[in-house]
Amino acid sequence: MGSIWEYANPVKFSRTATLLLPWVSILAAISLVTGLVWGFFFTPEDFRQGSTVKIIYLHVPSALMAINVWFMMLVTSLIWLIRRHHVSVLAAKAAAPVGVIMTLIALATGAIWGQPMWGTWWVWDPRLTAFLILFLFYLGYIALWEAIDNPDTAADLTSVLCIVGSVFALLSRYAVNFWNQGLHQGASVMRAGAVTGADTQEKVSNIFFYPLLLCIIGFVLLFVALVFLRTRTEIHKRRTKALLARERLG
Amino acid sequence: MMPELGKYAAEVMSAYAASLFLLIAMVLLSVRSARKARAELAAAEARKNG
Amino acid sequence: MIALLVRDLKLSFRAGGGFGLGLAFFLIVTVLVPFGVGPQSELLSRIAPGILWLGALLACLLSLDRILALDWEDGSLDLLATSPLPLEGAVSVKALAHWVTTGLPLTLASPLFALLLSLPPAGYPWLVISLLLGTPALSVIGTFGAALTVGVKRGGLLMSLLVLPLYVPTLIFGAELARRGAEGQATLTPLLMLAGISFGVIALLPFASALVLRVNLR
């Protein structure tokens, strides 16, 4: 075992990913199924929100992932720009569509949840708006990858876009906060009150917390499995491309 | 076995349906493109080696 | 640097340079809005700051692909990149030239267009101030988008997709400043935020633009 950078070797990464993929997938499936079944069938209704509280098991994990996937892309893009490890930037490329799906789930479940609670499908609530903007950033990032043929050029450009985009996404978050105070309840999940169940008025209490935690773990593991799989796919595509180019050269 | 979802049944069910659909679609698409990329690579390697 | 600025300005004022297109576009947007939302002047005066900001933003966006694409096509960018002029300076100057030919005339003409939308009198100075502070940021951010997509054929649509999300904070604070000014509310916070964004963007983003341009020239 050497340094962590050894795993940036495409061959080594592929081998490791292939080795780990079944286990991560199984763990992801177990925790997701358990968490969702537990949440859906075996938790009570919230006294104010009724059964809609069950949407939390999808909404909160997907929203967390939507942000963290972008954060992971930011880190791997930086690694590419600094250390020039191809696998790193391919992991960012592989993660982006997963991030899109997570953002979509967060937006869709948010709208569906908002409908009965706020009486409308969509409000320009700062947090919803911020996710919509994040969604646009994901689309732009993916579109830039698609538009550029030379893989190294595309890697550099998308990495810079990811970094600049992160700064602007953060700025937008504060801008929309300033622009409209929201209806959203605070980020209640991780607060101390949530864990101890001390304040059931606003915060998510114990009975909801454990299945939710399981769902979050499930989403994270699912993401890890997808990134392993999709990064390996990107490595294969890249290798195929290189081989074809060599064939053409003679 | 179905829990009583009360008056919000439609919302809860549609949220779960939409999310699961998206997740499963993502997984299936990823698996499919992984298979395809693997097959193409194998074909290219075979041409190269012989 | 001055030579480059002078050349870019000359080119945009000569035939086919596209100067004035942005203004014309701005005028059309302003004229079309009442057709879309109706002629009631209370409604128009309420939405005027936002419409004017949006019009200015779109007019800016429209001319972004001229910043670098023409120099890319005729090979000038290759030659500039091998010249003593640092590329960071070149993209800054090009953004400045874009601002002088679009942002500045839009800012100066905005009071006229505001008349059409019956902006309350108190709003005029704030509208001009907000555009004066905000449009440079639009040009600099747009140059970054143009640098990203300069190698893409027919990259205009892609560039819009990349640039528009980056415009969000500038638009929010700019339009908010103009709106608060028009409604006589406190303007300090959006003013400071807008100025902060503009100065930050002008100081830092040219480095990213030059980096991206170098990658595209490889």
Next chain:
Amino acid sequence: MTLSVHDLTITRGGIPVLEGLNFALTPGKALILRGPNGVGKTTLLRTVAGLQPPMVGRVDSETESIAYAAHSDGLKAMLTVTENLRFWSDIFENKDISRALKDFDLIELQDRLAGTLSAGQKRRLGLARLLVTGRPIWILDEPTVSLDVASVALFADAVRAHLAEGGSALIATHIDLGLEADVFDVGPFRASGKSPDPGGFDEEFL
């Protein structure tokens, strides 16, 4: 002002096209690059000019000593001949454009818009730009495209004068310019198609 290239491997689209290149260009000398189309001459010139990084090896030259001229001349159709030249002389902080106008026979054309020139006249204007850069090392990619016989002679004279003043030139061309120059055939340096770094870190991608 020597330009030297050591063990250079250059890539196009991430794939090596030429490898193991070594040559030097000393003051007063010209070097003609030859090789079939698509072999990578343009890529080599762009690498030497510093527009793209080499994959392996290095290019040694003093900074800001290279003037590069490619297929496209970077001319603005809506500027006159003088304005086009004046722009580049300002960028290169060099005041005098009269010699460039004279040597490339552009004096009569000096107030015409560049857009109204013929292809050969445009090319002459593009090459005249080299003189206003004031840089010693010229890197030229097919400089004689669309030039007639007389203009080729003008160009050859300009190169000769540049060499006589201690400059040097690296030229990719198919035409015999009548210069006293070494010829460097890049054909034998075509990349082998084997991985340059077998079993190496990023071998999968190369």
